[in-house]
Amino acid sequence: MTMDQITGGMSEVSCDVLVIGGGTAGPMAALKAKRKTPDATVILLEKANVKRSGAISMGMDGLNNAVIPGYATPEQYTKEITIANDGIVNQKAVYKYAESCYSIIEELDSYGIRFLKNENGDFDVKKVHHIGTYVLPMPNGETVKKALYRQLRRARLLISNRYMATRLLTGKDGRIAGAIAVNTRNAEFLVIRAKSVILCMGAAGRLGLPTSGYMYGTYENAANSGDGYAMAYHAGAGLANLESFQINPLIKDYNGPACAYVAGPFGAYTANNDGARFIECDYWSGQMMLEFFNELQSGKGPVFLKLNHLHSDTISEIEHTLHNVERPTRGNFHENRNTDYRKEMIEMHISEIGFCSGHSASGVFVDEFGRTTVPGLYAAGDMASVPHNYMLGAFTNGSIAGEDAMSYANDVDFADFDPADIAAEKERVLAPTKREDGIPANQIEYKTRRLVNDYLQPPKVTMKYELAQRRFAEVREDMENHMIARNSHELMRSLEASSIIDCADMAAHASLYRTESRWGLYHLRTDYREKNNEDWFCHTLLSKQDGVMTSETRPVDDYIVPIADDEKDLYDKQRIKISA
Amino acid sequence: MPLASQETTVPVVVDEAKCIAEKGCTVCVEVCPLDVLRISDMSKKAYMAYDECWYCMPCEADCPTGAVTVNIPYLLK
Ligand SMILES: Cc1cc2nc3c(=O)[nH]c(=O)nc-3n(C[C@H](O)[C@H](O)[C@H](O)COP(=O)(O)OP(=O)(O)OC[C@H]3O[C@@H](n4cnc5c(N)ncnc54)[C@H](O)[C@@H]3O)c2cc1C
Ligand code: SF4
Ligand code: SF4
Numbered sequence: 001m002t003m004d005q006i007t008g009g010m011s012e013v014s015c016d017v018l019v020i021g022g023g024t025a026g027p028m029a030a031l032k033a034k035r036k037t038p039d040a041t042v043i044l045l046e047k048a049n050v051k052r053s054g055a056i057s058m059g060m061d062g063l064n065n066a067v068i069p070g071y072a073t074p075e076q077y078t079k080e081i082t083i084a085n086d087g088i089v090n091q092k093a094v095y096k097y098a099e100s101c102y103s104i105i106e107e108l109d110s111y112g113i114r115f116l117k118n119e120n121g122d123f124d125v126k127k128v129h130h131i132g133t134y135v136l137p138m139p140n141g142e143t144v145k146k147a148l149y150r151q152l153r154r155a156r157l158l159i160s161n162r163y164m165a166t167r168l169l170t171g172k173d174g175r176i177a178g179a180i181a182v183n184t185r186n187a188e189f190l191v192i193r194a195k196s197v198i199l200c201m202g203a204a205g206r207l208g209l210p211t212s213g214y215m216y217g218t219y220e221n222a223a224n225s226g227d228g229y230a231m232a233y234h235a236g237a238g239l240a241n242l243e244s245f246q247i248n249p250l251i252k253d254y255n256g257p258a259c260a261y262v263a264g265p266f267g268a269y270t271a272n273n274d275g276a277r278f279i280e281c282d283y284w285s286g287q288m289m290l291e292f293f294n295e296l297q298s299g300k301g302p303v304f305l306k307l308n309h310l311h312s313d314t315i316s317e318i319e320h321t322l323h324n325v326e327r328p329t330r331g332n333f334h335e336n337r338n339t340d341y342r343k344e345m346i347e348m349h350i351s352e353i354g355f356c357s358g359h360s361a362s363g364v365f366v367d368e369f370g371r372t373t374v375p376g377l378y379a380a381g382d383m384a385s386v387p388h389n390y391m392l393g394a395f396t397n398g399s400i401a402g403e404d405a406m407s408y409a410n411d412v413d414f415a416d417f418d419p420a421d422i423a424a425e426k427e428r429v430l431a432p433t434k435r436e437d438g439i440p441a442n443q444i445e446y447k448t449r450r451l452v453n454d455y456l457q458p459p460k461v462t463m464k465y466e467l468a469q470r471r472f473a474e475v476r477e478d479m480e481n482h483m484i485a486r487n488s489h490e491l492m493r494s495l496e497a498s499s500i501i502d503c504a505d506m507a508a509h510a511s512l513y514r515t516e517s518r519w520g521l522y523h524l525r526t527d528y529r530e531k532n533n534e535d536w537f538c539h540t541l542l543s544k545q546d547g548v549m550t551s552e553t554r555p556v557d558d559y560i561v562p563i564a565d566d567e568k569d570l571y572d573k574q575r576i577k578i579s580a
Numbered sequence: 581m582p583l584a585s586q587e588t589t590v591p592v593v594v595d596e597a598k599c600i601a602e603k604g605c606t607v608c609v610e611v612c613p614l615d616v617l618r619i620s621d622m623s624k625k626a627y628m629a630y631d632e633c634w635y636c637m638p639c640e641a642d643c644p645t646g647a648v649t650v651n652i653p654y655l656l657k
Contacts, residue, residue, distance in 0.1 A: 002621070003618060004618075048612070048613040048614070048615065049610055049611055049612075049613075051610070051611055051638075052611040052612075052613060052636075052638040052642070053613050054613075057613055057636050057638055058636055058637055058638060058641070162615070184615060185615075212655050212656045213655040214633075214653065214655060214656065215632070216614060216632045216633055216634050217634070217635070217656060218634070221613055221634060221636070222613075222614055222632070222634045223613045223614060223634075253656055253657075254652075254656060255634075255635070255656075327635075327636075328637050328641075329635040329636070329637055329650055329652060332650075332651070332652050333652050333656070333657075336652055336657050337657075437581055438581065439581070440583065489615065489629075489630065492615070493632075
């Protein structure tokens with residue numbers, strides 16, 4: 001049979017713990033679950049191939065949020081992340097990460113992943129954040145995925161590559177029961193019964209449209225089309241603070257970070273067209289992005305990463321990391337344009353919008369063990385609500401969720417689900433393959449994402465959002481009735497288009513619900529310009545209730561690390577004061 | 581509705597003289613996160629079948645014979 005034909009067969013398997021998404025959090029979750037109960041069955045399901053999937057496909061330039069004894073304490077980190085998120089955090093989850101992540105770094109070190117060390121052999125941590133010191137460079141960060149993959153092979157996990165999960169199965173008692181997946185190369189269905197499921201499907205990275213004209217030229221790994229968010233939603237889980245969009249400062253035209261995290265510790269900084277600093281701190285936060293946006297709008301734009309004042313040897317060292325590790329096509333990009341960091345500044349711009357807790361705070365709601373609001377369903381990494389999680393958060397929280405999910409699975413039996421759910425899902429998935437004629441998935445996707453750019457990109461205007469909702473409904477109708485897929489590859493794209501429109505609807509709904517501005521640019525509403533702590537010092541939780549998209553508030557739990565009044569707005573003071 | 585396709589230059593090119601797909605190699609096809617590479621039925625060599633690239637480079641890095649080159653596509657360049 002040739003690749004990409006549609007067969008539509010079906011098989012069924014069962015396991016104790018099912019991990020969906022084999023990028024960063026997923027492999028760690030699967031490993032830890034398996035190590036906890038070695039004779040239990042753990043399946044790791046991946047849309048691409050675990051060897052090279054996810055944000056860390058080629059490697060990573062560093063740990064952006066390492067809490068390392070001698071440099072920082074879990075209390076300091078929890079405080080910084082609380083302030084950076086305008087106070088809206090579940091501190092228990094942030095603290096749990098902060099106190100657990102050092103042991104994960106040691107473990108990654110023992111796998112052969114290399115971190116920067118000083119002459120004494122100690123980790124050489126750098127300051128990039130506004131207050132504390134948390135960035136640990138990985139000049140040989142290209143080792144990360146390979147080292148992880150070696151551990152997976154050793155642990156004898158069951159890995160299913162090229163299976164795209166499409167929906168979760170929930171039991172009659174409300175517990176998780178498993179998932180349905182479809183093979184991306186032959187459209188074979190796989191029903192996986194599981195006692196617990198961990199979602200590790202990354203950010204919703206294909207929500208906004210990059211201005212380059214390439215739909216897959218996104219900041220996030222473009223395989224992360226928001227399927228995890230859509231699946232959690234349809235399974236009834238709560239999704240937290242989706243209005244806190246991800247928006248990142250990138251290189252203009254190129255879909256990679258300019259990377260002040262790498263270059264900053266060497267003396268590089270973000271500058272305006274005068275070559276002058278305008279922000280105090282290059283750490284990515286909504287408040288920083290707002291100043292970035294303001295500078296772009298003013299006569300002082302564009303914004304640049306400035307390195308040309310540094311010594312040539314220093315620049316060579318920075319180039320070595322930036323051109324080889326995480327986004328290795330970056331070197332080619334600069335070479336094409338003859339951009340020499342020694343001579344000129346690197347032009348930057350603002351990325352498309354997305355959902356991501358790894359970089360901001362929009363994710364499936366989880367507690368400090370990675371538990372969602374659906375019993376037996378977990379989430380970790382970019383798609384789970386622990387804010388500013390980054391790569392080490394994916395590893396650490398994946399690990400915590402893996403262990404807890406296995407404990408849960410050890411105590412329960414499979415939940416019973418309705419077999420009609422499988423038949424209904426098979427019909428939904430295959431519908432675009434049954435039509436002779438219609439609209440290809442790439443056009444459904446393009447239209448959705450173009451509307452996202454036109455109407456949802458902050459600053460958020462109520463009227464524009466309401467128009468967006470109407471347009472999305474029209475596209476959804478086209479999708480449900482006219483989308484076509486002629487082979488299994490197009491079928492995968494059509495399923496992604498469906499996740500993307502779900503995410504677009506959620507982005508609009510969540511943003512309209514919170515009638516205030518918060519998190520700098522991430523949730524800047526023109527009709528509600530001010531932060532309103534009186535009414536909105538809370539999480540928002542979006543979920544599907546009786547088939548309808550619903551938002552509600554959820555109180556912020558009492559802090560375990562108190563924040564003094566004069567510390568609360570430290571991240572609001574990003575702009576450098578011009579001395580007269 | 582009849583469909584038409586729009587011409588585009590693809591970023592990933594395979595040096596057919598170096599590609600050993602006819603001997604059973606499928607490394608680049610296997611590693612690509614976006615699943616856009618295929619082995620051609622006609623030439624028996626790897627090629628970019630779908631213009632849906634993230635410019636990430638596993639295909640180039642993992643090819644055992646150095647046959648793959650990832651270029652920055654025209655609209656980004
Ligand atoms: C360009 C870039 C640079 C970054 N730089 C840094 C850095 O220097 N330091 C740092 O700490 N962090 C960095 N980050 C952030 C960090 O990489 C992420 O936070 C982290 O890797 C996320 O892990 P994850 O497991 O949640 O997602 P991923 O690693 O992206 O994994 C998600 C996986 O889910 C799979 N998947 C998606 N949908 C489905 C489906 N329907 N069925 C099955 N599988 C599916 C995907 O194929 C993918 O493999 C960077 C991120 C990017 C994109
Ligand atoms: S990895 Fe290289 S040799 Fe193998 S099929 Fe691809 S291009 Fe050909
Ligand atoms: S650069 Fe990445 S997305 Fe493009 S073909 Fe190679 S592996 Fe696939």
